[in-house]
Amino acid sequence: VHLDPGQERLLRGEGGEAKQFAMEIVTKVGDAVDAGSLVPIKSAHVLAHYSSLHEAGVEVLERFARGGGKFSVPTTVDPASIDLKNWRTFGIGEEYARQQFRLCQAYAELGGIPCWTCVQYQVCNFPKPGEAVAWAESSSVVFANSVIGCRSNKVTSGMDVACAILGVTPKFGMLEDANRRATVSFRASFGEPSDLDYRSLGFFIGRNAGARVPALAGLPASVTSDDLKHLGAAAAAAGPVTMIHFIGITPGSRTVREAASDDSVEEIPVTRADLDAVEGDLNQSSDTPDLVALGVPHLSVSELGHLANLLGGKKLRPGTKMYAYTSSQAYEMAARTGIASDIEAAGARLSQSTDAEISPLKKMGFNTVLTNSAKLAEIVSSEGEVKVRYSPLRQIVEEVTS
Amino acid sequence: LSRRDFRGRSLVPGTAEGEALVSERAFTFAHGVDPATGRVTDVRSDIRGAEVRGRVLFYPFGKGSTTASSWFLETVRLGNGPSSIVTDSVDLSAVIGSVMASLLYGRRIPVVSGFSAALRVAFKSGARVRVDGATGEVAILE
Numbered sequence: 390v391h392l393d394p395g396q397e398r399l400l401r402g403e404g405g406e407a408k409q410f411a412m413e414i415v416t417k418v419g420d421a422v423d424a425g426s427l428v429p430i431k432s433a434h435v436l437a438h439y440s441s442l443h444e445a446g447v448e449v450l451e452r453f454a455r456g457g458g459k460f461s462v463p464t465t466v467d468p469a470s471i472d473l474k475n476w477r478t479f480g481i482g483e484e485y486a487r488q489q490f491r492l493c494q495a496y497a498e499l500g501g502i503p504c505w506t507c508v509q510y511q512v513c514n515f516p517k518p519g520e521a522v523a524w525a526e527s528s529s530v531v532f533a534n535s536v537i538g539c540r541s542n543k544v545t546s547g548m549d550v551a552c553a554i555l556g557v558t559p560k561f562g563m564l565e566d567a568n569r570r571a572t573v574s575f576r577a578s579f580g581e582p583s584d585l586d587y588r589s590l591g592f593f594i595g596r597n598a599g600a601r602v603p604a605l606a607g608l609p610a611s612v613t614s615d616d617l618k619h620l621g622a623a624a625a626a627a628g629p630v631t632m633i634h635f636i637g638i639t640p641g642s643r644t645v646r647e648a649a650s651d652d653s654v655e656e657i658p659v660t661r662a663d664l665d666a667v668e669g670d671l672n673q674s675s676d677t678p679d680l681v682a683l684g685v686p687h688l689s690v691s692e693l694g695h696l697a698n699l700l701g702g703k704k705l706r707p708g709t710k711m712y713a714y715t716s717s718q719a720y721e722m723a724a725r726t727g728i729a730s731d732i733e734a735a736g737a738r739l740s741q742s743t744d745a746e747i748s749p750l751k752k753m754g755f756n757t758v759l760t761n762s763a764k765l766a767e768i769v770s771s772e773g774e775v776k777v778r779y780s781p782l783r784q785i786v787e788e789v790t791s
Numbered sequence: 792l793s794r795r796d797f798r799g800r801s802l803v804p805g806t807a808e809g810e811a812l813v814s815e816r817a818f819t820f821a822h823g824v825d826p827a828t829g830r831v832t833d834v835r836s837d838i839r840g841a842e843v844r845g846r847v848l849f850y851p852f853g854k855g856s857t858t859a860s861s862w863f864l865e866t867v868r869l870g871n872g873p874s875s876i877v878t879d880s881v882d883l884s885a886v887i888g889s890v891m892a893s894l895l896y897g898r899r900i901p902v903v904s905g906f907s908a909a910l911r912v913a914f915k916s917g918a919r920v921r922v923d924g925a926t927g928e929v930a931i932l933e
Contacts, residue, residue, distance in 0.1 A: 770835075
């Protein structure tokens with residue numbers, strides 16, 4: 390990778406230890422992937438949950454912070470592994486919380502924007518189409534490339550912080566036009582989708598696109614940005630997807646032909662039977678759930694409003710808890726509008742600044758989780774400590790309330 | 792004795808030898824490998840239950856969370872990391888995880904891409920394999 394004289398100086402350590410460490414990471418990765426140069430980014434998004442960064446990840450962050458690192462571009466921070474305000478009432482132990490707070494401390498020193506959300510694009514990080522960014526959080530990267538039309542690779546932990554400190558990222562992958570072309574096309578060939586169908590469809594695409602860049606045609610006009618958020622999250626959970634050309638939605642992808650830059654690509658119809666097969670795969674249990682987990686990615690205030698309507702006048706049955714995971718910003722709006730108290734009146738709780746897939750569910754005492762998130766279902770079954778069931782939201786509410 | 796060689800794309804340099812552990816499916820360390828044991832836990836993996844420690848790990852491409860490089864790094868920190876990784880398309884989390892492992896723990900874990908399903912017919916789990924990350928060469932030793 391070609392470095393300019395200023396970047397050479399940083400690599401030699403003339404900008405301090407943190408920038409030197411960051412340059413070592415970024416140039417080694419840039420060399421590996423044959424990036425021609427390091428290009429400026431407009432924002433970064435970095436990972437912060439102890440459950441996935443582990444001790445090794447905490448050491449990396451503390452090394453950056455000790456070395457005097459400061460983020461040089463607006464940098465939003467992904468959720469923590471605990472509700473940072475109310476962790477004690479969610480059954481989190483002191484020692485676990487202490488490890489998470491080491492990460493929070495490092496990010497305070499580095500200058501992260503403490504939004505603690507995986508939907509930073511719904512809260513406080515709004516790139517414009519065409520801009521280069523360096524985002525971690527696979528679901529947000531798919532949203533960035535596919536809905537916003539900005540450009541990000543799936544920047545994984547360690548390099549996320551390095552890019553945020555330097556304000557640059559190696560130019561390769563999704564930053565280059567040639568790699569963004571659609572090379573396979575899916576067509577939604579079933580009726581009006583439910584909430585679950587969007588997620589199952591995403592999972593199907595993630596599993597069947599392989600390393601190709603998928604386009605998706607046939608979505609109804611009623612599809613919301615929240616639906617696309619969940620679809621993209623499921624796709625990224627199931628495969629290496631970093632972008633989906635949503636035909637008629639993604640900037641520059643009005644038709645499959647345009648998304649594929651006039652190449653002809655394989656078209657794969659997605660039928661009701663395909664969605665049923667995904668549901669069957671993600672449903673790994675028939676046990677009574679002790680936790681209903683809604684989120685993954687974080688619910689928006691409008692999704693919380695929808696949940697409040699479904700719960701209207703009902704009560705959770707004893708023995709089942711329901712947590713709706715959201716950002717503190719959406720929580721605040723839900724509180725002001727009365728949505729939060731409506732949800733709580735049914736016996737459910739809102740959890741801020743964390744999300745279910747990065748919470749220590751087993752340590753919190755749960756054995757079977759019921760969700761409409763394909764991403765959560767995939768992750769929980771992968772870890773194998775907690776059983777998982779996967780159902781549409783309407784059906785979940787019917788099952789666990791009276 | 793037959794000897795099969797393959798020259799792929801060099802991603803992270805270093806040389807390694809080990810027993811091949813071959814998956815035909817999307818693979819991730821994130822939530823899919825227990826760092827404390829190096830054992831594959833992912834129910835959707837065709838190598839579930841296998842241990843990655845010391846193995847030359849083959850898979851077509853990555854999937855899932857961008858925390859994968861930290862799961863990888865933690866697995867290395869605890870002494871349970873693979874000796875090398877060989878993929879079809881570039882898995883950025885393997886590249887970043889390997890770069891971090893060398894910077895933090897001085898562990899060289901070569902990474903090579905450009906492999907294919909057709910080549911995996913010859914490279915079976917259990918075969919003794921040598922990887923040279925600098926040249927991209929992957930060879931079956933016996």
